[in-house]
Amino acid sequence: MNHARHTEGAFETVIEASMLAHGYVSEPAAGFDREKAIFPEAVLEFIRNTQPKEWKALEALHGPKTGAQILRRRA
Helix, strand or coil: CCHHHCCHHHHHHHHHHHHHHCCCCCCCHHHCECCCCECHHHHHHHHHHHCHHHHHHHHHHHHHHHHHHHHHHHC
């Protein structure tokens, strides 16, 4: 059996390629917050895009600190 093909790295590569082929978008590792275990900007963009009325209501309360407040509350 060829063990070089059966590694964690090879498995991750196959999974990532499959996900990208089906519409997933890769995020740059530099944007990952290890402490919170999320991509903060991706989370905020998702909320803005999927819940625009709620985002506007939160912005009315928190102004430019809305994103920071959401990320703080998420923890």
